[in-house]
Amino acid sequence: MTDQHEFFKAEGRATLSRRDFIKGVIASGVAVSSMAYVVRTQSVPGRAGAVERLITLNVNGQTRRVDVLPNETLAMTLRYKLGLTGTKLACDRAECGSCTVIVDGVALYSCSTLTHRMRGREITTIEGLEGPSGELNPVQQAFIDELGPQCGFCTPGQVMSAVALLVDNPNPTRQEAREAMAGNLCRCGAYEFYLNGVMRAANSVTRS
């Protein structure tokens, strides 16, 4: 319990600055990252190295011109530059799937995708699923019918993973659906209800 004080004594000083402390803990391999959420949303005048690039993205069937920094993630571009806040950020490090979007038919974590790599790709977000008159995608309707969402924060990601699954495999087994959805965490534990929704949506698509 007094190991720290022994350490400080051995170092020949009673106290450490925050900077020294951080150096010490980095050396011990247990640093806490506070840098997970960083985006530069505006250019800072006179700032060196802030290279802005105007690129064209295809989002939900629309062509969008947008300024994108070299290290900017797709989730940040969608949420903070294109106003598409349906894509959620819960971990920002590819652990939870709340930020899932579909790129060229494949489910992708937008928090861990660089926007610059999205040029020439077809991006679909949760906002792009509804039909022209607001009709819901079968997955969205099935999630409503099965009471899939509880708090709802992971729901857009769950919807996108389910839609991508059904594109790939219109008639999944429950087990296949579970594996396809395994990259989407839900703290409310609504997994069973989302699976019910996937199976219901698969049936409705197959029937029609």
Add this chain to the structure above:
Amino acid sequence: MANLVGTNFTPPDIRGKVTGRAKYAEDFRAEGMLFCRLLTSPMPHGRVRDIDASEALAMPGVVAILTADEVPEMPEPEDQILTNEPHFVGEPILAVAAVDEATAEDAIARIRVDLEPLPFALDPLESLRPGGPNARLSGNAVVPREEGVREVKWTEEDFAAVADGQLPMGEPTLTWSYGDLEDGFANASVVLDETFVTGGNCHHSMEPRTAMAYWQDGRCFLFGSNQSQARVVPGLARYLEIDQDLVVFIGEHCGGGFGSKGSAYPTQVVPAYMAKKTGRPVMMRISRAEEYAIGSARPGFQGRIKMGFRQDGRLLACDLYIVQENGPNSGFNDWMSAAGAVSLVYTPVAMRFRGVSVLTNTPPRGPQRGPGQNQIAMAVEPVLDKAARQLGIDQFAIRRINAPDHDARYGGEREPVTSSYMGEALDQGAERFDWQTKRTRSGERRGSKVIGVGVGQAFHSAGTNGFDGLVRLTPDGKLHIHTGVGNLGTYSYVTTSRVAAEVLQCSWENCVIERGDSRLGLPWNNGQFGSNTSFTMSRTNYAAAMDAVRKLKVLAALDLGGSPEDYEIGNETVFRRGNPSRRLTYAAAGQRAIELGGEFDGHEMAEDLNRMTKTAVQGLAGTGLIGAARDNLERTGMVPALAVGFMVIDLDLETGKFEILDYLGVAECGTVMHPQGVAAQSRGAAVMGVGLATLEQMAFDPQWGLPRTVGLYQAKPPSYLDVPVETDSDAVDQPDPQNPVGAKGIGEPLQGCASAALLCAISDALGGHYFNRTPVSTDMIISAAAGLPQSQRPLQVHTE
């Protein structure tokens, strides 16, 4: 008239959730919005000696820095907004506002904070030792009914028990007892004395506790992530040091709270203070890593329980001691609730509880789903099984004989209960699950796999009274149900609102729920926590609707003659009994109320309403017929929510992995108001229960006191692959007599019963091995199966 209580519905906010239109705190924007980031403590306990921010302030794009000296200091040991004496790694010291987050982060990297490290405590027992470290300069314990913090130390003699792997039991800070304990143990056929450890775990709400704020005309607009609505406002006002009428709280959705966002929390006012300082809107997003520091966590226990059973399994005596790991601040009363749960669920003839809650320099603790009750269910339920084995009786039988009925009493005060159908829940579940057949599979071997069966129980106090309801009939014929409860994701804000529609016999299509924004005129409701919404807010909405019915009848009598008693309601009209042609539609009544004024349209109101409700009614006055009332209905006991889980698992003795083959959760929640919702709570809580029992952990580096579990993959909430693809749920569905629709809450015990059932099933598969520790990890299972000693020392905390 549709029967609205007990039927399913499409929640009004669910379409927004599946389309991404539902707005959470981070989805709001304001013109000229700045971003703010926190500089947090890198050490578990320290003192700021100096802050040099000159270089940071000179950076382009940096707008302001906010330090602890500029915000109110909360009384010790409450959570602080910002602090100069951090008590845990990740505690916010100062905040920087800039044009964007990257700039704010760059600025933080250039701020020099001179921090003096102070002694820190991680293990409660170490802190209780003579000369052990204190988490705070003022001491190491929060003591019930005492202000502040003081030092509690035990003697070396007290610690002698540690050598035998048993919990030392020095001077407690809380004791209660009833019955003759010694007599109970003397008459017992089997006496067990078990020392146990239950680990803490983070809340892992998917939405980090982001907030955005701005000021307008002296009012603070705050967009936050909170489980509750009305209950948050006075807390924010206190942190902001302004009148609560000047707080506009917008909380349309909450991306998970599980207890960690029940009331206002201090970090969410940082952007408000920053907005005040800069004159611009400020958003402060919280990262996942920060969430592990300031996002709250469940307290851990080091405990000991001695239980004496009669030959037939009846629990004659129970002696419980809990040392709680409290975190550095106020913490929560899990340890006391755990003792209450034991007194109720197992109805011991005699019981004593002793405990102490010890401060540690680990993340602040707060209520998490079933706070105390679920930890103790995990510790005690496998002990019941151990006793059952020694007594030669069935695991079900030992629970059934001790099950609480309506005469059961709660806690040291022996408080009565409003209703308890625990026996019925056990019987109904056993039949539906086919317990008698399934229990015969216990011990069945296939290669390295073995079948285990288990049954678990849990409880939470689930309802209160004294809050207000507010409804409004407008001239367009709509019934507006104003709810201040919050929107945690259980949809109980809807189920309880439907009670008002039911009383007024309104079609659901003509109802509008007003919620999520203080400006809509929301009544003083309890928070959406403690499984209390269903009981508490069905009562408030009932009271408000009954007030509206009364006013409809008085108004009809005024206009159409006769006395109010001559009138009835139906088909959204108030009509004269025996002469339905003499009637007023609700639309017309809404219009007439406005013309008549007074109490009809809210220009006058009942004196006993809370000031928040009064402000709401004043704002709505003149817009329709207003029903507003305090819930003065009788409540003469504690409202128990009870749950039972039945489970069959297939445990691999070589890998320590298990598969859940069958699970049934049974809810004893009074009348079922929303069948789909109860199923969602039951099965979802079971998923959390699996995590609590076997996966989720909080570990710290003992040398530096740094957290080692700061990612979802490290702290490990369950994924799709950790739980079955299908489970079962059921409910007893018997009305509680002290609720107008018979409802009680349920959300919390549904987790604990699943955790307990799983741990009992694992023990069963291992031939009755009791682990004395949760979570039970795969390596613990492998060691137990191989007959090897466990790698953790008895009483060791924060194990991985």
